[in-house]
Amino acid sequence: MRWVTKLVAVVFGAATLAVPAAARGAPSSQARLSPLHVVHGSAARIEDAQRRQVLLRGVNTNQLGDYYTADPALPSTVPLTEDDFAQMAAVGFDSVRLIVHWSLLEPSRGAFDTAYLSRVRQAVGWASSHGLYVVLDMHQDAWGKYIATPPGESCPPGLQPAVGWDGAPQWATITDGLSTCRAQQREFSPAVAQAFANFWIDRDGIQTELVRTWAVLARTFAANPAVAGYDLLNEPHPGLTPGATDIVLLGRYYDRTVDAIRRAERSTRHGFAHIAFVEPLDTWSAAPVGVSPAPAFTADREVVFAPHLYAESITADRSLGLDVFTIPGEFDEAQREAGRYATTFWSGEWGWFGSNPDASAPKVAEYAAEEDAHLVGGAWWQWKQACGDPHSLGTPGGHPPAQTDSLVRLACPSDTPVGIPASFEQILGRAYPRAAPGTLSSLTSDPATGTMHVAGETYKRGVIDLWVPATASVAARPVVSGRNISGVRITAVTGGYRVTAVGSGSYELSVTH
Numbered sequence: 001m002r003w004v005t006k007l008v009a010v011v012f013g014a015a016t017l018a019v020p021a022a023a024r025g026a027p028s029s030q031a032r033l034s035p036l037h038v039v040h041g042s043a044a045r046i047e048d049a050q051r052r053q054v055l056l057r058g059v060n061t062n063q064l065g066d067y068y069t070a071d072p073a074l075p076s077t078v079p080l081t082e083d084d085f086a087q088m089a090a091v092g093f094d095s096v097r098l099i100v101h102w103s104l105l106e107p108s109r110g111a112f113d114t115a116y117l118s119r120v121r122q123a124v125g126w127a128s129s130h131g132l133y134v135v136l137d138m139h140q141d142a143w144g145k146y147i148a149t150p151p152g153e154s155c156p157p158g159l160q161p162a163v164g165w166d167g168a169p170q171w172a173t174i175t176d177g178l179s180t181c182r183a184q185q186r187e188f189s190p191a192v193a194q195a196f197a198n199f200w201i202d203r204d205g206i207q208t209e210l211v212r213t214w215a216v217l218a219r220t221f222a223a224n225p226a227v228a229g230y231d232l233l234n235e236p237h238p239g240l241t242p243g244a245t246d247i248v249l250l251g252r253y254y255d256r257t258v259d260a261i262r263r264a265e266r267s268t269r270h271g272f273a274h275i276a277f278v279e280p281l282d283t284w285s286a287a288p289v290g291v292s293p294a295p296a297f298t299a300d301r302e303v304v305f306a307p308h309l310y311a312e313s314i315t316a317d318r319s320l321g322l323d324v325f326t327i328p329g330e331f332d333e334a335q336r337e338a339g340r341y342a343t344t345f346w347s348g349e350w351g352w353f354g355s356n357p358d359a360s361a362p363k364v365a366e367y368a369a370e371e372d373a374h375l376v377g378g379a380w381w382q383w384k385q386a387c388g389d390p391h392s393l394g395t396p397g398g399h400p401p402a403q404t405d406s407l408v409r410l411a412c413p414s415d416t417p418v419g420i421p422a423s424f425e426q427i428l429g430r431a432y433p434r435a436a437p438g439t440l441s442s443l444t445s446d447p448a449t450g451t452m453h454v455a456g457e458t459y460k461r462g463v464i465d466l467w468v469p470a471t472a473s474v475a476a477r478p479v480v481s482g483r484n485i486s487g488v489r490i491t492a493v494t495g496g497y498r499v500t501a502v503g504s505g506s507y508e509l510s511v512t513h
Contacts, residue, residue: 036133038343040343046346050462051460052465055094055376056346056378057377060379067145067166068164068165102138105213108171136230140165141166141186144173147165163186187282193237197239222274229274231279231348250292250297275302276303288330289333295340306347347371347377351407352381385405387414431451436465436503438457438459440456450471462502469495486502
């Protein structure tokens with residue numbers, strides 16, 4: 001962690017930038033988070049209570065998750081501590097997609113685990129104290145940890161045994177005895193498809209139970225402004241009815257869930273409507289084209305389209321040696337799809353371009369530039385990946401790599417933190433507006449030089465809040481200039497600076513070094 005103390009401001013044009021004495025503080029000193037909501041229309045965006053656009057730049061963490069343990073000597077997650085959130089803030093993140101699992105929330109039908117809810121509540125509190133919004137993500141991969149090929153069972157030629165994953169509790173895993181043997185992808189087994197098919201038709205009321213679980217979560221955080229919103233289901237699988245699932249059944253589940261969340265929020269003192277982050281089917285990650293609910297799936301206004309943007313990473317064309325889906329093209333497609341709902345989009349997952357950070361850095365930089373150009377945010381996959389995580393082991397009897405591929409690299413088999421690759425931290429920690437009054441019109445940020453230019457339009461004066469990093473490659477003295485801004489204040493925090501200024505009308509602000 002780096003502490004930086006030198007500050008400087010300049011006068012640019014007619015705008016005088018008054019800089020008071022430098023203030024030093026931890027991120028928590030500026031961590032008063034306000035409720036977020038969605039603005040619809042041609043300039044769709046996420047706003048806070050001060051009518052400032054918020055992008056939500058962050059990272060996923062699965063450290064409160066419940067993953068299949070293939071090797072008892074290798075835990076599938078590493079403990080989550082407050083220091084994790086402090087480190088996230090020091091990188092420059094303002095949000096975290098916090099994975100929670102149905103199998104831990106409702107391990108027995110109708111019985112909700114209050115101890116686990118307390119752990120989630122504690123994590124949200126830690127995040128808030130470090131200025132991080134939380135998106136609570138009902139995560140699943142390949143339905144759950146209870147779909148795994150039993151040891152010693154052989155699979156037919158061309159298929160392979162399945163390692164268990166994460167998500168649903170055992171009592172909600174209805175596979176009708178179908179095979180767990182899978183093709184190339186973890187979801188490509190009859191058991192996974194049947195489990196989802198039964199979920200979509202609400203067999204034995206299992207979908208209704210997940211909706212009830214969401215109501216419990218929503219009641220817990222109904223009045224909490226640190227919770228940006230709820231990701232209603234990670235990478236939903238079409239089951240046995242592709243086409244019908246994405247157009248009708250997925251939307252029906254989302255509508256039921258949003259309705260239950262809103263009723264829970266209304267029944268809670270000081271409760272308010274949190275954002276519902278809705279994902280397309282998991283096939284989007286393989287082929288990013290329209291596989292989303294019909295636009296009329298809900299009348300609720302607090303909805304954001306939340307695909308996972310993995311173009312040039314794990315999309316299907318890559319496995320075929322083709323170059324069909326590009327990073328710019330996927331951003332454009334996400335924007336078009338969000339436009340069907342008159343809302344904005346936010347990428348709940350992105351970031352794996354191979355295990356070599358130096359080789360991956362150009363793709364990460366290309367993605368970051370598109371993120372800035374489209375004025376959106378997202379969450380890098382992921383913060384800390386344990387050596388015993390199914391992502392690390394891959395198959396039954398698999399062995400972890402020397403280091404995991406998470407942002408914070410962990411040495412295996414000990415799960416010892418090695419650190420964040422410098423090239424990744426420079427790009428992910430680049431300067432950006434945490435909040436900007438009115439509507440942003442442009443954003444450019446150069447990770448290598450630390451320079452940034454922000455422009456926006458607001459009908460009333462408001463405070464712009466910027467993150468500016470201090471890294472070894474960037475001089476530690478930001479120079480702020482602009483138009484229609486005043487009252488600049490620069491605060492040194494762990495990892496960089498928080499820069500605030502008052503913007504009015506058509507404003508611009510630049511940071512150089």
